[in-house]
Amino acid sequence: MNEIKIFCPATIANLNCGFDVMGLCLEGIGDEMIIRKVAEKGIRITKIIGADLPLETEKNVAGVAGLALLNATQSDFGFEIEIYKNIKAGSGIGSSSASAAGAVFGINELLGKPFTKHELVYFAMKGEVVASGSEHADNVAPCVLGGFTLVRGYNPLDVIKIESPSEIYAAVLHPHIEVKTSDARAVLKPEVSLKNAITQWGNLGGLIAGLYSKDYELIGRSLNDVIVEPARKHLIPNFDEVKNAALQNGALGSGISGAGPSIFALCKGENIAKAVAKSMSDAYAVTGIPFDIHISKVNDEGTKLITN
Structure with missing residues (x-):
């Protein structure tokens, strides 16, 4: 070739x-x-x-x-x-x-x-x-x-x-604003409390265990960030509203994708992912900022x- x-x-x-x-x-x-x-x-x-x-x-x-x-x-x-x-x-x-x-x-x-x-x-x-x-x-x-x-x-x-567990789908909302990785890293503190560190590595262990055991409820309980998300979420308009809409409509968990501004939600099954994607779209539309919405299986x- x-x-x-x-x-x-x-x-x-x-x-x-x-x-x-x-x-x-x-x-x-x-x-x-x-x-x-x-x-x-x-x-x-x-x-x-x-x-x-x-x-x-x-x-x-x-x-x-x-x-x-x-x-x-x-x-x-x-x-x-x-x-x-x-x-x-x-x-x-x-x-x-x-x-x-x-x-x-x-x-x-x-x-x-x-x-x-x-x-x-x-x-x-x-x-x-x-x-x-x-x-x-x-x-x-x-x-x-x-x-x-x-x-x-x-x-x-x-x-x-x-x-990947076979029923995992992701809904991703991409606002048409830019958050540079360097800027998103600049808002992070170089040190974290021991309490938050313990919570975070417990969640990480739970997420990995949930993926291996295909325990969707454990995956959902573990998708919680007490360190990075609180420092970054103000960079994304209506983040809390979009995340809450996803969770209320059946998402396992939701958060910032990478450095943002995209917001993701992991879901069990395509039908729930579609409902979650619509709820995320409705919650973000009030900002007047254009956005894309994607629904995807894990590749x-x-x-x-x-x-x-």
């Missing part, structure tokens, strides 16, 4: 109690990329449609992630990348992660798959520095691997994929080839 087309899915990170360590992959919402081999070494971003992002390789998330992978190989050729953005930057559903994951997945395919999917997460993390100033894998891990993922540690990188495959 000299050219491939790939789908790079959107993701929900943090999942309330799993700040910087938990994420899940969405179906149907995502970017597309075309990556081709060229004789000239290195990486060139030749086209970006759907977003005003830099074409310079060192300033682009996809370029930086791709170079990290390329520098770990002995490739005699280079790559051109076309990016078709459907995930808006600053949306909170993994726009930068989709670019980083797509670049490393596609280049790895064209190189003959020298790296495993788990190894690709390490290279994709390098691109996240461009977007947020730090290497973190809570979005790129589920984008590459699919399903739910837990980042157990970074030194060395240790990512665990968790198979267990992650970034993948598009075959015609």
Whole structure:
């Protein structure tokens, strides 16, 4: 193969109690990329449609992630990348992660798959520095691997994929405002109380146990964030109203997706997800701010080839 087309899915990170360590992959919402081999070494971003992002390789998330992978190989050729953005930057559903994951997945395919999917997460993390100033894998891990993922540690990188319970659906409301990851991180305190830390890691353990045991009530009880959400929710108009509407209409739990402004709700079954999505839409519509609403199963495959 000299050219491939790939789908790079959107993701929900943090999942309330799993700040910087938990994420899940969405179906149907995502970017597309075309990556081709060229004789000239290195990486060139030749086209970006759907977003005003830099074409310079060192300033682009996809370029930086791709170079990290390329520098770990002995490739005699280079790559051109076309990016078709459907995930808006600053949306909170993994726009930068989709670019980083797509670049490393596609280049790895064209190189003959020298790296495993788990190894690709390490290279994709390098691109996240461009977007947020730090290497973190809570979005790129589920984008590459699919399903739910837990980042157990970074030194060395240790990512665990968790198979999604079959009835889990996500409703995601994306307001057309931008919350930059760097701004959302700036409102967080560097230290937390021991009481809140104990509550938070109890919830994280409960969420993971609920996913493995397919205990939907336990999943719902565990989707509670006492550290990050209270500091960030003021950045999103009508957040409390949208969250309460989701919970009152049957959502297992609801919270901020990534750094925001998107708000997610996890639900048991598609019918409940549809009812929850409508209630979230009604609660947000009063702001007068345009928004998109998505309903999605958990995507267990992650970034993948598009075959015609």
